[in-house]
Amino acid sequence: MSKNINPYNLKHGIESISWILPSIILFGIFLIYPIGFSVVLSFFKWNGYSKDIFSNFVGFSNYIYLFKDPIFWVSFKNTLIVVFVLVVFMTGIALFSALIIFFGNFKLNNLTRAIIFFPGIISQIIIGLVFRRILALDGGLNQLLSLIGLKKFAIAWLNAPNLVIWIVAFVLVWQWIGYIMIIFYAALQNIDHELLDAAFIDGASLQGAIFKIVVPQIRYAIFLSAVLNFIGGFRSFNLIWIMTNGGPAHASEVFTTYMYNVAFGQYGPSNMGYGSAIAVILAIIVVIFAVIRIKFFKEIEGV
Amino acid sequence: MQKLTIGQKIFSRVYIIILLAIIILPLIWVFFLAFKKPNEIFQSFLFFFPKHFTIENFPKAIELAKTGLLVSYQRMYLNSAIVTAGGIILAILAASFGAFSIVYYKFKGREVYYTFVLLSYMIPIQILLIPLYLILYRFKLLNTYFALIFPYGTLGIPIATMILRNFFSQIPTEIRDAAFIDGANSFQIFKNIYLPLAKPALATCIIFLFLDMWNEFLFAFIFIRKESLATLPLAMSKIGMGGRTLIPWGVYAASILIAIVPIFIVFMIFQRWFIKGAMMGSVKG
Numbered sequence: 001m002s003k004n005i006n007p008y009n010l011k012h013g014i015e016s017i018s019w020i021l022p023s024i025i026l027f028g029i030f031l032i033y034p035i036g037f038s039v040v041l042s043f044f045k046w047n048g049y050s051k052d053i054f055s056n057f058v059g060f061s062n063y064i065y066l067f068k069d070p071i072f073w074v075s076f077k078n079t080l081i082v083v084f085v086l087v088v089f090m091t092g093i094a095l096f097s098a099l100i101i102f103f104g105n106f107k108l109n110n111l112t113r114a115i116i117f118f119p120g121i122i123s124q125i126i127i128g129l130v131f132r133r134i135l136a137l138d139g140g141l142n143q144l145l146s147l148i149g150l151k152k153f154a155i156a157w158l159n160a161p162n163l164v165i166w167i168v169a170f171v172l173v174w175q176w177i178g179y180i181m182i183i184f185y186a187a188l189q190n191i192d193h194e195l196l197d198a199a200f201i202d203g204a205s206l207q208g209a210i211f212k213i214v215v216p217q218i219r220y221a222i223f224l225s226a227v228l229n230f231i232g233g234f235r236s237f238n239l240i241w242i243m244t245n246g247g248p249a250h251a252s253e254v255f256t257t258y259m260y261n262v263a264f265g266q267y268g269p270s271n272m273g274y275g276s277a278i279a280v281i282l283a284i285i286v287v288i289f290a291v292i293r294i295k296f297f298k299e300i301e302g303v
Numbered sequence: 304m305q306k307l308t309i310g311q312k313i314f315s316r317v318y319i320i321i322l323l324a325i326i327i328l329p330l331i332w333v334f335f336l337a338f339k340k341p342n343e344i345f346q347s348f349l350f351f352f353p354k355h356f357t358i359e360n361f362p363k364a365i366e367l368a369k370t371g372l373l374v375s376y377q378r379m380y381l382n383s384a385i386v387t388a389g390g391i392i393l394a395i396l397a398a399s400f401g402a403f404s405i406v407y408y409k410f411k412g413r414e415v416y417y418t419f420v421l422l423s424y425m426i427p428i429q430i431l432l433i434p435l436y437l438i439l440y441r442f443k444l445l446n447t448y449f450a451l452i453f454p455y456g457t458l459g460i461p462i463a464t465m466i467l468r469n470f471f472s473q474i475p476t477e478i479r480d481a482a483f484i485d486g487a488n489s490f491q492i493f494k495n496i497y498l499p500l501a502k503p504a505l506a507t508c509i510i511f512l513f514l515d516m517w518n519e520f521l522f523a524f525i526f527i528r529k530e531s532l533a534t535l536p537l538a539m540s541k542i543g544m545g546g547r548t549l550i551p552w553g554v555y556a557a558s559i560l561i562a563i564v565p566i567f568i569v570f571m572i573f574q575r576w577f578i579k580g581a582m583m584g585s586v587k588g
Contacts, residue, residue, distance in 0.1 A: 013411065015489065019404030020416060022397040023460050030457035031423055034434035041433065053437075097322055104307065104315035114574055115327050121570055121577065122563060123518035125536040129543050129559055130333050133552065140332045140351070178326060179581055206311070235427045238520045238536075242543050259429045260521075272433050279430040290425035294418060 035283070042277040048263075048270035062277035072278070074250050075258040078165045082240075082254060083233035085169035086176075087226050094177050095222065098184035099210060108185070116178035124175070128242030131171050132158065158244055161251040168240050168252050175239070176232075180225050187221035188214070227293045234286050255282045336556035337361070360557035367554055372538045373530035376561055383534040383565075386451040386523075387516040393456025394512055395505065398463030403493050405464075406471040407479070417468070424461035428521060436525055450526040451534070455516045462515075463508045470504035471497055510573065510580040517566060535562050 017024075042063070045056040066072050101108065108116075119127065134140040135157035142154035157167055191214060199209050215222070237256035240246065246253035246261060253261075255278060261267050263275025307315065332351045337360050339353040369375050374382075401420075405413050435454055436445070444450045474497060482492050498505075523537040530538075539562050542555065550558075570577060 016404050016408035016410040016413075019408075019489075020401045023401040023420075023464070026393070026397055026453070026457040026460060027419075027423065029438065030435065030454050031426070031431065034431040034438070035426070037434035037437075038430045048433075097318075100315045100318055104312070104319070106315075106319060110574065112323065113578055114570070115323060117574075117578055117581070118570065119326060119330070120581075121514055121518075121566060123520065123536045123539070123566075125518075125520050125540045125543070126559055126562055129539065129555070130329055132543065133336070133555065134329055134332065140329070140336075174326070174329070182578060182581055206307075231425055237429070242540055256427070256429055260432075263433060264525075276430075276433060279427070279432070282427050283430045286425055286427050287422060290422050293425075294421045297421075 038276045038279055041273055042280050044273045046272045048265070048272050058273065062274045063281075065274065066277055066281065071250050071253060071258065075246075075253040075255055078252060079234060079254045081165050082169045082172065082236060083230055085166065085173060086229040086233045089170075090173045090177055090180060090229060091222065091226050093173070094180035094225070095184050097177070098181050098188055099214070101181075101185060102188040103206065103210075113182070116181060118178070119175045120179040122175075124238035125242050127171065127175055128239050131174075132243055135167065159248050161248055164244060164248070164252045165254075168243055171243070172233075172236060172239060176229075180229070183225055184218065184221055187218040191217040223296065224293070227289060227296070231286055231289050231293075234282060234289075333556050333559055336552060337560050339553050341551050341553060357553075360551075360553040361561070363551075363554045364557035364561055367542075367550065367558065368538070371550075372533070372541050374533050374538055378531060379533060379535045379538050379562075380565055382448075382532055383517055383536075385448050386455060386534060387513060389448060389452035390455030390459055390516045391509055391512045393452060394459030394463050395508055397456070398460045398508070399467055399498065399501070399505075400493075401460070402464045402467035402471055403497055405468050406474075407489065407492070407497075417464075420461045420464045423458075424465070428458070432521070432525060435522070439526055445526055446529045446532060448532065451519075451522055454522050454526075455519065459512045459515065462511050466504050466508050466511070467501060470501050474500055506576055507580045510576055513569070535565075 041053070043057060043059060044054055045058045045062075046053050100106075106112075136142075137154070137156040139157075141157065142151075145151055145154050158164055160167075196209060196213055199213055204212070234255065236254070237260070240252060240254055240257055241260070244252040245266075246257040259275050259278040259282065262271050262278060264270060335351045335353055338356045338358065340355065340357050340359070343353055343355070365376060368379075401416075404410075405417055431454070439445045439450045439453075444453070478496055479492055482496055487495070518536060519534070520536040520540065523534045524540065527533060527537060533541075539558070542550065542558055
């Protein structure tokens with residue numbers, strides 16, 4: 001903090017508050033009130049139509065039902081698979097690729113950067129349409145397989161119950177890997193090159209230098225991207241919804257699709273209370289990790 | 304920098320080429336699909352190049368939008384542009400005031416407020432869906448642009464506040480103190496000093512918000528049921544639903560290309576800003 005006189009201090013509380021009032025009002029109406037409403041609604045049973053929203057109080061039974069609901073556990077497992085793929089595979093591949101670009105001395109020209117980055121800016125609805133076409137039985141992937149003589153492996157990829165969640169997760173990796181890679185590449189540009197050169201003069205191997213010198217210096221970027229991917233994995237909806245809508249037979253159901261399908265009556269009558277309970281659990285998990293991320297930020301800012 | 308062995312050199316080159324191919328091939332495949340005649344879809348040279356280029360899929364895609372989706376592409380572009388612009392303006396107005404307040408004053412609770420902003424950036428929107436629908440219904444805003452502008456604007460405030468706060472806090476306090484001694488009031492200091500200096504940060508904000516709002520789907524899906532107000536992702540999602548088997552693949556691919564055109568142009572023009580913004584977002588925020 002600056003040592004200069006701050007022209008305004010606590011005495012000007014009202015003036016300072018008036019500056020954040022527009023934000024507070026918008027947050028209040030469109031964020032805080034809805035969150036509170038959902039939390040309350042999760043203790044009720046409501047079909048979405050009857051006028052009396054809060055007439056059927058059911059206590060914790062939506063939450064208790066959650067633990068007994070096999071589809072909820074399927075969606076939980078699938079969400080963890082998506083998170084695992086994003087946090088482990090995507091971070092891993094992106095880091096590996098960034099290291100190769102860095103040590104291979106590639107000059108990333110504008111076109112290459114643009115190609116790497118482009119999937120990340122397209123709507124997931126459109127990405128989903130593209131990959132639904134590619135992964136169809138008569139789609140691009142199978143055409144490629146038959147071209148290289150592997151026709152016997154051709155299947156309708158999005159109908160394969162054991163594969164589908166992994167496939168959807170890897171489409172997410174496809175979309176975001178360029179973004180994460182560029183984050184790591186930017187971090188690599190800022191490491192201490194003299195330390196690295198000194199290590200090589202001392203005869204360090206490439207692997208040794210990477211693990212002992214490079215990775216420790218970019219650990220913040222790695223940790224950050226892992227946390228972001230973790231949260232992103234829990235929140236992802238659009239791509240999964242457009243590609244499979246949780247199917248076939250819940251094989252790619254995740255928290256977000258299950259919440260939508262339960263609340264908006266895709267599986268029988270609308271159950272807004274139960275949908276809210278799922279949303280609340282999802283929000284709690286995400287907030288826990290958001291808090292970790294914020295604490296972490298305060299720590300590096302404090303150093 | 305360490306010299307690479309021949310083996311490492313070859314490996315790194317091959318690896319990068321494969322990586323780029325995996326990233327670009329799906330898009331190239333769809334691109335060429337849009338230029339194929341129906342009888343050529345499954346038997347093209349090298350599985351993606353068309354033998355005979357045709358543009359007949361494009362007028363068909365435009366026609367399909369009008370008759371099948373009940374909204375023209377011009378209208379989708381316009382709808383997306385309106386809600387995106389509205390959301391960005393709302394978010395930046397509110398956030399620039401808020402960020403200024405956090406940096407300029409030392410009021411009680413600003414730490415709490417900022418922590419709240421950081422947290423709300425992460426909130427999964429599923430928890431807002433049902434209540435927002437009821438609020439918008441109560442205010443008679445469903446099926447209007449405002450049904451999206453208000454939620455987009457509100458959810459844009461956190462990231463914009465983070466970016467602007469970081470930028471404002473780097474502005475030397477001497478400038479502010481000098482203006483204060485010269486008798487400028489806080490609004491003048493905001494308008495004449497902080498805001499003009501923050502142009503690069505505002506550009507970053509606009510890019511982040513633009514990407515989020517232009518591509519947003521779930522709110523549009525729930526709050527907009529009138530075809531003529533459909534945003535691009537919303538209208539395109541309907542190509543995927545319903546008569547998916549009836550749409551010829553060439554027309555399907557042409558529709559995708561037409562839908563990508565605006566963001567492709569924006570990306571080409573502001574590419575360096577996009578990538579700069581992404582890198583900045585990674586360091587802070």
